[in-house]
Amino acid sequence: MRVERETAYAKINLALHVRRRRADGYHDIETVFAFCEDGDVIEAEASDTLSLTIEGPFGRGLETEDNLILRAARAVGATAALRLSKNLPVASGVGGGSADAAAALRLLGTADPAIAAQLGSDVPACLGSTTARGEGRGETLLPVEPVTGTPILLVNPRIPLSTARVFAAWDGIDRGRLGDWRAGRNDLEAPARALVPEIAAILDWLNAQPGVTLARMSGSGATCFALFESEAQRDRAVAAVPAEWWHMSSRLR
Numbered sequence: 107m108r109v110e111r112e113t114a115y116a117k118i119n120l121a122l123h124v125r126r127r128r129a130d131g132y133h134d135i136e137t138v139f140a141f142c143e144d145g146d147v148i149e150a151e152a153s154d155t156l157s158l159t160i161e162g163p164f165g166r167g168l169e170t171e172d173n174l175i176l177r178a179a180r181a182v183g184a185t186a187a188l189r190l191s192k193n194l195p196v197a198s199g200v201g202g203g204s205a206d207a208a209a210a211l212r213l214l215g216t217a218d219p220a221i222a223a224q225l226g227s228d229v230p231a232c233l234g235s236t237t238a239r240g241e242g243r244g245e246t247l248l249p250v251e252p253v254t255g256t257p258i259l260l261v262n263p264r265i266p267l268s269t270a271r272v273f274a275a276w277d278g279i280d281r282g283r284l285g286d287w288r289a290g291r292n293d294l295e296a297p298a299r300a301l302v303p304e305i306a307a308i309l310d311w312l313n314a315q316p317g318v319t320l321a322r323m324s325g326s327g328a329t330c331f332a333l334f335e336s337e338a339q340r341d342r343a344v345a346a347v348p349a350e351w352w353h354m355s356s357r358l359r
Contacts, residue, residue: 257333
């Protein structure tokens with residue numbers, strides 16, 4: 107039986123400015139999304155019923171009944187035997203669940219931003235998985251200059267970090283609009299570091315690597331990333347990543 111396959115590309119926030127908490131409980135943000143060439147992988151086989159199995163290094167303990175992948179499939183009325191290879195850490199700031207849902211929509215032949223927005227704030231960006239500026243909750247997307255081919259290294263301390271907890275710990279101060287992402291910041295870094303101090307050690311380590319042009323935390327953490335001048339410099343850093351940290355070497359799409 108034919109198996110279709112789709113990559114759920116890891117999402118990176120090159121910069122993330124939090125402007126205010128809204129009356130509906132969400133936050134207005136300004137961010138620049140970028141995506142790695144690698145991530146989780148979803149496979150689908152034809153079936154009269156809808157099912158999901160999860161495997162991979164970070165698959166243990168994940169919910170299979172109300173998973174975003176199944177919610178995406180139900181939203182478009184699809185049936186299939188779906189399998190997720192969970193290669194990215196859970197609750198790590200790289201859009202795992204959102205990227206998985208978006209990949210499921212692509213795999214099932216639906217690329218409707220309206221459906222994506224119903225599934226989560228980051229799902230519309232993940233649906234296209236190309237460099238874009240996000241505003242509002244992140245679902246309003248504007249084109250920006252692509253960063254295709256940039257070597258990147260992702261590092262995570264293997265500590266899950268709840269997005270809700272990080273936003274709840276944000277100090278509420280509007281530090282201004284996001285212009286050029288290179289001169290921007292991640293407003294969630296300070297509250298995330300307070301919850302997971304290992305983030306500071308990772309950023310210090312990344313910034314010390316030769317060839318790094320930018321090192322920041324992604325999303326609500328705890329994954330951090332570094333952009334490199336060359337793949338050779340990135341690969342030398344990969345070889346030196348401390349064993350206790352998870353890492354992924356890739357390029358931006």
